[in-house]
Amino acid sequence: MIMGALDGRVAIITGAGRGIGREHALLFAREGAKVVVNDLGGSIEGSGSDVGAAQQVVDEIQAAGGEAVANADNVADWEGGRRLVRSALDAFGELHVLVNNAGILRDRVLVNMGEEEWDSVIHVHLKGHFVPSRHAAAYWREQSKAGHTVKASIINTSSTSGLLGNPGQCNYGAAKAGIAAFSLIAAQEVGRYGVRVNAIAPAARTRMTETTPGLSEVVKAPETGFDAWDPGHISPLVACLAMEDCPATGKTFFVQGGKVQVMVPWQMGKDLDKGARWEVMELAGQIEGLL
Ligand SMILES: NC(=O)c1ccc[n+]([C@@H]2O[C@H](COP(=O)([O-])OP(=O)(O)OC[C@H]3O[C@@H](n4cnc5c(N)ncnc54)[C@H](O)[C@@H]3O)[C@@H](O)[C@H]2O)c1
Numbered sequence: 001m002i003m004g005a006l007d008g009r010v011a012i013i014t015g016a017g018r019g020i021g022r023e024h025a026l027l028f029a030r031e032g033a034k035v036v037v038n039d040l041g042g043s044i045e046g047s048g049s050d051v052g053a054a055q056q057v058v059d060e061i062q063a064a065g066g067e068a069v070a071n072a073d074n075v076a077d078w079e080g081g082r083r084l085v086r087s088a089l090d091a092f093g094e095l096h097v098l099v100n101n102a103g104i105l106r107d108r109v110l111v112n113m114g115e116e117e118w119d120s121v122i123h124v125h126l127k128g129h130f131v132p133s134r135h136a137a138a139y140w141r142e143q144s145k146a147g148h149t150v151k152a153s154i155i156n157t158s159s160t161s162g163l164l165g166n167p168g169q170c171n172y173g174a175a176k177a178g179i180a181a182f183s184l185i186a187a188q189e190v191g192r193y194g195v196r197v198n199a200i201a202p203a204a205r206t207r208m209t210e211t212t213p214g215l216s217e218v219v220k221a222p223e224t225g226f227d228a229w230d231p232g233h234i235s236p237l238v239a240c241l242a243m244e245d246c247p248a249t250g251k252t253f254f255v256q257g258g259k260v261q262v263m264v265p266w267q268m269g270k271d272l273d274k275g276a277r278w279e280v281m282e283l284a285g286q287i288e289g290l291l
Pocket residue numbers: 014015016017018019020021038039040041042043044046053073074075076101102103104124128157158159160201202203204205206207208209
């Protein structure tokens with residue numbers, strides 16, 4: 001029997017009915033993990049729901065001889081997140097990996113953005129990362145306090161839209177930068193229970209990028225040669241971060257095609273320190289030195 005990199009691991013993957021999450025679920029199962037395939041099954045803007053998206057991926061995994069169950073809970077819903085974690089424990093008796101991947105888009109420039117467009121994107125991404133992480137971390141803390149050795153991993157999904165900035169996506173970018181900060185802080189908190197937390201900033205061809213103005217042409221598959229935008233290229237890094245003995249924690253990685261690159265986080269830059277309170281005009285005369 002061929003050993004898989006994730007043999008014996010139980011993983012939840014959110015938003016795994018399509019796109020990048022679906023690729024994670026298929027690879028995780030091929031590498032021996034038991035997978036909870038979560039997907040609300042809504043439109044790209046987050047409207048509607050359909051359990052069929054998650055179930056289809058489960059059917060594919062089972063047809064290939066793997067183990068998986070479907071879950072259609074909304075990841076941003078407090079009770080939904082609790083049910084999602086419970087569904088892994090009910091189906092497989094344990095949980096080792098949480099991949100937060102679910103997301104939506106409501107692109108609009110700042111001056112035109114409506115309240116609902118702002119709220120829904122922040123809600124699905126930021127709260128949708130917090131809620132499953134919160135319930136999974138509570139389970140792992142309980143395990144750790146009961147004396148069990150925990151070797152768990154959370155992998156979050158950020159984006160260069162937030163880390164580097166992208167006009168037209170101030171809601172999405174703010175949520176994605178928030179997810180990178182959330183990952184860093186969560187890593188600092190839950191390491192003591194045996195839980196590592198990292199984030200990825202992927203770039204791949206999915207319905208998200210196929211419908212983004214300026215990107216739809218760029219992401220097209222080439223007729224020949226390496227297809228760098230294939231969403232399947234994102235998953236090996238996520239599987240690697242999910243492995244029991246992976247040393248990475250508190251990091252964010254850009255990943256596209258064959259490239260995996262660690263992001264350099266915010267750092268303290270040049271400073272002006274007078275050792276006393278500044279006069280406004282005095283500071284105004286020196287501020288250019290920081291720019
Ligand atoms: N495609 C890219 O190049 C790219 C770049 C940067 C970041 N990302 C991020 O990668 C992740 C996956 O995106 P994708 O490109 O595969 O898009 P996608 O639309 O193909 O997949 C997202 C999935 O999440 C599900 N989902 C949405 N809201 C949900 C909710 N509340 N609960 C459960 N499931 C929900 C959707 O039904 C969908 O199947 C997202 O977080 C996205 O922001 C993608």
